[in-house]
Every structure is written in structure tokens, then in C-alpha cells.
Amino acid sequence: AQKVTQAQTEISVVEKEDVTLDCVYETRDTTYYLFWYKQPPSGELVFLIRRNSFDEQNEISGRYSWNFQKSTSSFNFTITASQVVDSAVYFCALSEATRNNAGNMLTFGGGTRLMVKP
Amino acid sequence: ETGVTQSPTHLIKTRGQQVTLRCSSQSGHNTVSWYQQALGQGPQFIFQYYREEENGRGNFPPRFSGLQFPNYSSELNVNALELDDSALYLCASSLERRDYGYTFGSGTRLTVV
Numbered sequence: 001a002q003k004v005t006q007a008q009t010e011i012s013v014v015e016k017e018d019v020t021l022d023c024v025y026e027t028r029d030t031t032y033y034l035f036w037y038k039q040p041p042s043g044e045l046v047f048l049i050r051r052n053s054f055d056e057q058n059e060i061s062g063r064y065s066w067n068f069q070k071s072t073s074s075f076n077f078t079i080t081a082s083q084v085v086d087s088a089v090y091f092c093a094l095s096e097a098t099r100n101n102a103g104n105m106l107t108f109g110g111g112t113r114l115m116v117k118p
Numbered sequence: 119e120t121g122v123t124q125s126p127t128h129l130i131k132t133r134g135q136q137v138t139l140r141c142s143s144q145s146g147h148n149t150v151s152w153y154q155q156a157l158g159q160g161p162q163f164i165f166q167y168y169r170e171e172e173n174g175r176g177n178f179p180p181r182f183s184g185l186q187f188p189n190y191s192s193e194l195n196v197n198a199l200e201l202d203d204s205a206l207y208l209c210a211s212s213l214e215r216r217d218y219g220y221t222f223g224s225g226t227r228l229t230v231v
Binding site for chain 1: 151153158159160161162163166174176206208210212215217218219220221222223224225227
């Protein structure tokens with residue numbers, strides 16, 4: 001069974017600080033996808049990144065960067081020079097790419113609420 | 119191109135009633151998934167519809183049912199509402215059944231009293 005753990009339920013930082021959101025996952029499959037989503041107060045889930053299990057290269061997109069380490073089953077997300085607009089709930093999610101995962105279901109972690117204060 | 123739209127945005131129902139939530143998928147997307155997000159938790163997979171047939175189901179009782187129409191829009195029906203059904207219901211569409219590019223709607227906030 002697949003499982004995603006986001007141990008940090010809430011993080012508070014001051015604007016311009018760097019912040020890292022942790023994500024640890026469990027899966028028996030060798031082929032899977034990992035995701036990060038942002039959920040602002042309006043409710044919709046905004047896609048940030050998708051990474052497949054065979055691509056362990058770190059990725060950087062503007063102020064966002066992701067560190068994928070299969071050896072520790074972690075997929076951490078770092079925001080550099082945080083801004084007030086980054087305040088939201090962030091979810092890490094996993095989808096196993098096997099025939100048994102009918103429906104390609106996403107398994108989400110419990111989320112991390114990030115508050116960036118001016 | 120339009121994204122995923124859900125209606126209504128908010129809804130209040132009484133325990134024991136039935137409710138129907140609606141979702142219009144993104145243009146060109148033939149697969150729709152539904153998720154339930156209780157307050158303070160991550161979304162949980164309810165089921166997925168692909169080309170009008172259920173294509174996978176999470177750990178939800180049969181009183182949660184769905185439909186997908188020829189235009190790929192979808193409905194989620196919940197019978198015999200319980201207080202614990204109060205949640206944000208999210209719809210996500212994707213281009214194909216095995217495509218992992220999901221687009222989520224803003225959700226329907228259901229309150230059961």
C-alpha cells in the first residue's frame with residue numbers, strides 16, 4: 001500500500017527566509033510518480049511539479065526547488081526567499097504506475113500549512 | 119482553454135438527505151476523478167471515471183456513486199448523508215486514463231447538519 005507522510009503540519013517563517021517542506025513516501029512499486037500541489041484558501045489544488053521514480057535529478061523552477069532521494073524515500077520542497085503570497089497549504093502526493101492502481105489514484109500526505117509573515 | 123469547473127461551490131444538507139455534485143472536465147480530458155478532503159486533511163480518492171465507466175474506486179461505501187456523461191462531465195452522488203460527509207469535494211480531470219497530468223477544480227464545500 002502506498003503512503004505519504006508530511007511530518008510538518010504547520011510552518012511559520014518571515015518573508016525572505018528559505019523554507020523546506022518535508023515529504024516521505026512508502027511504496028512497493030518500482031515505478032511511481034511524485035507530486036507537489038499548493039492549495040490556497042480558495043480551495044483548488046495548484047500543480048507545482050511531477051517527478052517519476054526514474055528521474056532523481058533535482059529540479060529548480062524560479063524560487064522553488066525539489067530534492068528527490070530514493071535512498072531515503074523523500075521528496076522535499078524548498079522555497080527560497082519566501083514571500084507572503086507563498087502562504088498556503090502544500091501537499092505531497094504519490095501515484096503508483098501499476099496495473100493494480102486502477103484509477104491512477106493519488107495518495108496525498110496530510111499537508112503542511114505554510115505561513116509567511118511580512 | 120477552460121479549466122475544471124465544479125458546482126455548486128457551497129451546499130448545506132441535512133443528515134439522511136441525498137446530494138449531487140457536478141464537475142465539468144477540462145476541454146479534451148476524458149478522465150475524471152473525485153476526491154474528498156475533510157477539514158485539515160489531505161484529499162482522499164473516491165473514484166475515477168473513464169469514458170463513462172468507473173475505472174477504480176477508493177475505500178468509500180456504495181452510497182457514494184458517480185456518473186460520467188458523453189461530454190465527459192461527471193456527477194458525484196451521495197445518499198443517506200452522514201455528518202462525517204462534511205468536506206470539500208474536489209474533481210480532477212486528465213487527458214487519458216493513464217495520464218498523470220491532473221487539473222483540479224476549486225471544489226464543492228458540503229456541510230451536513
